[in-house]
Amino acid sequence: MHISEGVLSAPVLVTGAAVTAGFTWLGLKRIDYDQMVHVAILASAFFVASLIHVNIGPSSVHLILNGVVGLLLGMAAFPAILTALVLQALLFQYGGLTALGVNAIIMALPAVMVHYLFGAMVGKSAAMTFTAGFLSGLVSVLLSCILLGASLWATDAQFLKTSLAIITAHVPVMIVEGIVTGFCISFLVRVYPEILFKGNRR
Amino acid sequence: MTPIVELKQICFTYPGAEKPVLDHLDLTLNPGDRIGLMAPNGSGKTTLLHTIMGLCRPQSGSIRLFGAPMREEKQFSPVRPRLGLLFQDSDDQLFCPTVLDDVAFGPLNLGASRQGARQTARQVLERLGIAGFENRVTHRLSGGQKRLVALAAVLAMSPEMLLLDEPTSGLDTQVKQTLSDILTGLDISYFIISHEFDFIDTVTDRIFSMEKGRILSDEQIHVHAHEHVHKHGQHPHHHK
Amino acid sequence: MDNPFESGTSFLHGLDPRIRIMCAVFLSFAAALSHYPQVAGAYLILGMGLVRLGRISWQNLKPRVKPLLWFLVMIWIFLPLTFSQEIIANIGGLNLSMAGIRLSIMITLKSLAIVLMFTALIATMPMASLGKAMHQLHVPDKLVFLLLMTYRYVFVIQEEYLRLLRAARFRGFSPGTNLHSYRTYAYLAGMLFVRASMRARRVHQAMLCRGFDRRFYTLDVYSPNRWNLLFFIAMLGAGFGITLIDMLWMYS
Numbered sequence: 001m002h003i004s005e006g007v008l009s010a011p012v013l014v015t016g017a018a019v020t021a022g023f024t025w026l027g028l029k030r031i032d033y034d035q036m037v038h039v040a041i042l043a044s045a046f047f048v049a050s051l052i053h054v055n056i057g058p059s060s061v062h063l064i065l066n067g068v069v070g071l072l073l074g075m076a077a078f079p080a081i082l083t084a085l086v087l088q089a090l091l092f093q094y095g096g097l098t099a100l101g102v103n104a105i106i107m108a109l110p111a112v113m114v115h116y117l118f119g120a121m122v123g124k125s126a127a128m129t130f131t132a133g134f135l136s137g138l139v140s141v142l143l144s145c146i147l148l149g150a151s152l153w154a155t156d157a158q159f160l161k162t163s164l165a166i167i168t169a170h171v172p173v174m175i176v177e178g179i180v181t182g183f184c185i186s187f188l189v190r191v192y193p194e195i196l197f198k199g200n201r202r
Numbered sequence: 203m204t205p206i207v208e209l210k211q212i213c214f215t216y217p218g219a220e221k222p223v224l225d226h227l228d229l230t231l232n233p234g235d236r237i238g239l240m241a242p243n244g245s246g247k248t249t250l251l252h253t254i255m256g257l258c259r260p261q262s263g264s265i266r267l268f269g270a271p272m273r274e275e276k277q278f279s280p281v282r283p284r285l286g287l288l289f290q291d292s293d294d295q296l297f298c299p300t301v302l303d304d305v306a307f308g309p310l311n312l313g314a315s316r317q318g319a320r321q322t323a324r325q326v327l328e329r330l331g332i333a334g335f336e337n338r339v340t341h342r343l344s345g346g347q348k349r350l351v352a353l354a355a356v357l358a359m360s361p362e363m364l365l366l367d368e369p370t371s372g373l374d375t376q377v378k379q380t381l382s383d384i385l386t387g388l389d390i391s392y393f394i395i396s397h398e399f400d401f402i403d404t405v406t407d408r409i410f411s412m413e414k415g416r417i418l419s420d421e422q423i424h425v426h427a428h429e430h431v432h433k434h435g436q437h438p439h440h441h442k
Numbered sequence: 443m444d445n446p447f448e449s450g451t452s453f454l455h456g457l458d459p460r461i462r463i464m465c466a467v468f469l470s471f472a473a474a475l476s477h478y479p480q481v482a483g484a485y486l487i488l489g490m491g492l493v494r495l496g497r498i499s500w501q502n503l504k505p506r507v508k509p510l511l512w513f514l515v516m517i518w519i520f521l522p523l524t525f526s527q528e529i530i531a532n533i534g535g536l537n538l539s540m541a542g543i544r545l546s547i548m549i550t551l552k553s554l555a556i557v558l559m560f561t562a563l564i565a566t567m568p569m570a571s572l573g574k575a576m577h578q579l580h581v582p583d584k585l586v587f588l589l590l591m592t593y594r595y596v597f598v599i600q601e602e603y604l605r606l607l608r609a610a611r612f613r614g615f616s617p618g619t620n621l622h623s624y625r626t627y628a629y630l631a632g633m634l635f636v637r638a639s640m641r642a643r644r645v646h647q648a649m650l651c652r653g654f655d656r657r658f659y660t661l662d663v664y665s666p667n668r669w670n671l672l673f674f675i676a677m678l679g680a681g682f683g684i685t686l687i688d689m690l691w692m693y694s
Contacts, residue, residue, distance in 0.1 A: 004510060004513050004549075004553050005470070005552065005553045005556040005557065006473070006474055006482075006548070006549050006551075006553035006555070007517075007549050007552075007553070010474075010475050013474065013475075028582065028585065028588075031584070032656065033584070033587070033654075033656040033657075033658075034646060034656070036584060036587060036588060036591070037591060037642045037645050037646045037649070038639065038642040038643075038646070039588065040587070040588050040591035040592045040595070040642070041591065041592070041595050041638045041639070041641055041642040041645065042635060042638050042639065042642070043588070043592040044592050044593075044594075044595040044596045044598075044599050044638060045599050045634045045635045045637075045638035046635075047592070047596055047599075048596060048599045048600045048603050048634060049603075049631040049634050049635070051600075052603075052627055052630065052631060054617065054623065054624060054627050055617055055619045055623065056619055057619055063627065063631065065631060068631070068635070072635065079584075079585065079588055080588075080592075083585075083588050083589050083592045084592070086589060087589075087592060087593060087596065089560070090445065090564065090565060090569070090572075091444075092506065092509070094509060096470060096556050096557065096560050097466065097467055097471075097560065098470050098471055098474040098556065099474075156545070158524070158525040158526055158527060158539075158541065158542070162520045162521065162524050165520065165524075176624060179621070179624045179625075179628075180624050180627060180628045180631070181628070182628075183624065183625045183628030183629065183632075184628040184629070184631050184632045184635075187628060187629050187632035187633075188632050188635065188636065191632070191636060192636045192639065192640075194639075195635060195636060195639045252647075255647075255651055257647050257651075279650070279653075280653075282650060282651050282652075282653060283651075283652060283653040285651075287648075289644065289648055291644070293595075293598050293641075294641060294645050294648050295645075295648040297591060297594055297595075297645050297648065297649065298594075299568075299570030299573060299590055299593075299594065300570045302661065303570065303660070303661060306661055307649075307652055307654075307659075308652040308653060310659040310661075311652060311653035311654055311655055311657075311659075312653050316661050319661065320661055339568065339569075339570070340594070341594060341597045341598060342597075355652065356652070359652065359653065
C-alpha cells in the first residue's frame with residue numbers, strides 16, 4: 001500500500017518526513033546493537049513475507065503483514081518497516097525517496113498501534129491469541145488505508161471519493177489479512193513463543 | 203604449558219530438557235593440539251563449542267581459557283577473538299556487505315586502523331588463495347567459497363586456536379581437499395568437529411568422541427572399518 | 443530479485459556515490475514539488491538523460507516501470523471522474539473534471555521523472571557502496587547498520603521461503619481462496635519469522651565471537667573522479683534553474 005512519487009503536496013511530504021524521522025529516532029533509541037541484529041533479520045523476513053501473495057477470488061493480493069511485525073517488534077517496527085520500504089524502492093522501484101516518510105507512517109504507525117492495542121491479549125489462551133492476531137491484521141490494514149486516504153485528502157480535498165473507494169476496496173484484504181495474522185500469531189505462540197519478547201521490552 | 207581451554211566437570215541442561223547435554227564433562231586443549239571430535243548427532247558437540255566460547259553458560263563446572271577463569275560475559279568478551287570459532291552455517295558468520303568488509307571486521311573490532319584492517323584482510327585472503335574475492339558480495343558466493351571466506355574472517359584475528367564446527371559439511375571433494383591442505387599448512391592448533399573420518403584423520407593427530415555428555419579421549423575409543431557385502435563388489439567402486 | 447544495474451561501466455557508475463545520493467534527493471524533491479507540466483516535463487527529460495548516461499537498457503527498466511504504469515492507469519480512471527472542480531463534460535452520469543485531468547498529467551510526469559532519476563542515480567550502485575556513502579553523509583549508524591544487515595539476509599530468507607513453498611507443493615498444496623490456503627501461508631510466513639529470529643541469534647553470536655564491540659565501522663574507499671564536482675554542480679544548476687522558472691511562473 002504505497003503512494004507513488006509525485007502525488008502528494010509539499011506540506012504532506014514534509015510532515016510525513018518529520019513524523020517518520022521522529023518515530024524512527026524513538027524506535028532506534030530503544031534498541032541497542034545487540035537487539036538490532038534481531039530487528040534487521042526480522043525486517044528481512046517481513047520483506048520476503050510481503051512478497052507472498054494469496055488468492056482472493058479471481059485476483060491475488062500481496063500479504064502486508066504489518067500487524068505481525070507490530071506485535072513482534074513494537075516501536076522497533078518503525079525502523080524495521082522503514083528499512084523494508086527503502087529496500088523495496090531499491091530493488092523494485094515501489095515508491096521512492098520523497099514519499100518515503102508518508103509511506104513509512106502508513107505502514108508502520110498502524111503496526112506500532114496494534115502492538116499496544118492487542119499485544120497484551122497474545123498468549124493468554126488459544127482463542128484470545130487468534131483473536132488478537134485477527135484484530136491486529138484487520139485493524140492494521142484498516143488504519144493503513146485510513147492514513148493513506150488522509151494523506152491524499154490532505155493533498156487535495158477532491159481526493160475524498162478516491163480515498164473512500166480505496167478503503168472500501170480493501171475490506172476483503174482486511175479480512176484475509178486478519179485471518180492470516182491470526183493463524184500466524186497462533187503458530188508463533190505454539191512453536192516459538194520467545195520471539196514475542198525479543199524485539200521489545202515487555 | 204598453560205592449556206588454552208580447560209573445562210572441568212561442566213554440566214549443562216537446556217531449559218525444559220530432561221537430560222543434561224553435557225554431564226560432568228572434562229576437556230583440556232593444549233597449544234599445539236590438533237584434535238578431532240567425532241560423535242553422533244545430538245550428542246552436544248555444538249553446545250560444547252558454544253560453552254567454550256561463553257555463548258551458553260553451564261549450570262556447574264569451571265572454565266579456564268588461557269589459564270584465566272571465565273565466569274562472566276566481560277571475562278569472555280576480550281578472549282573470544284583468540285579462539286577462532288568457525289560456525290556450521292557460513293551464512294551466520296558472513297554478515298557484512300563484501301568479503302573484504304567481513305574479513306576486516308575482526309581486526310577493526312580489535313582496534314586496527316582502517317588501513318591496517320584492510321591490509322590484514324588482504325593478506326589473509328591471499329594466504330588462502332582467494333585474493334580475487336575482495337569485492338564480491340558474500341551472499342552470492344557458493345557454499346565452498348563462503349566456507350573459505352569465513353575461515354579467512356576468523357584467521358584475520360590471528361587466533362591462537364581454531365574451533366571448527368563441521369567445516370566440511372556441504373562441500374565437494376575438491377574444496378574439502380583445499381581446506382585440508384590449508385589447515386595442515388597453517389601453524390595453529392585446532393579442535394575440529396566432523397562426521398568425516400577421512401578428513402579428520404588427515405588433518406588431526408588425535409580423535410576424541412562424545413557419549414552421554416562426556417568426552418571420550420583416544421585411549422577410550424576405537425575407530426575401525428566394517429566389512430560388508432553387496433552386489434557387483436568386484437567392479438571398481440567407491441564408498442562415501 | 444537482484445539489481446541488474448548495480449555494476450556497470452557508464453559515466454554514472456564511476457561517480458562518487460555520495461554525490462549521486464545528494465543529487466537524487468535534491469532532484470526528486472524538486473521534481474515532486476513542481477507546479478507546472480512544462481517544469482515536470484523538464485525533469486522527465488532530465489531523468490531520461492540520466493538513464494542514458496547510466497546506460498540502462500529499456501529491457502531492465504521495464505519491470506521497474508510496470509507497477510508504476512498500473513498505478514497511473516488507476517489515477518487516470520479515478521481522478522478525472524471523481525474530482526469535483528472544473529467539470530467540462532458529463533459521460534453517462536459521471537462528471538469529467540479538468541482539474542482531475544490536470545492533476546493526472548502532473549502525477550504522470552512527476553512520478554515517471556522521479557523513478558527514472560532515482561533508478562539512474564541510486565539503483566546503479568551496489569548496496570555496499572550505498573551503505574558506505576550514507577555513513578559518510580552522516581546518516582545515523584544504527585540506521586545504516588540496519589539497512590545493510592536487512593539487505594544481507596533478504597536473499598537467504600527468500601531461498602528458505604522458496605524451499606518451504608516447494609515442500610508444501612510437493613505435498614499437494616494448491617493455493618485457493620479458502621481457510622486452508624490462508625492457514626498454510628500463515629504458517630509459511632510464521633516459519634520465516636521463526637527461522638529469521640533463530641538465525642539472528644546465531645549471527646549475533648558470530649559477531650560476538652569476532653569481538654563485536656557495538657560500534658559500526660566501514661572501510662572507507664574513495665574513488666577519485668574529476669567529473670564528480672562538475673556533475674554535482676551541473677545537477678544542482680539544472681535543478682535550481684528549473685525550480686526558479688517554476689517559482690517565477692507561480693508568482694507572476
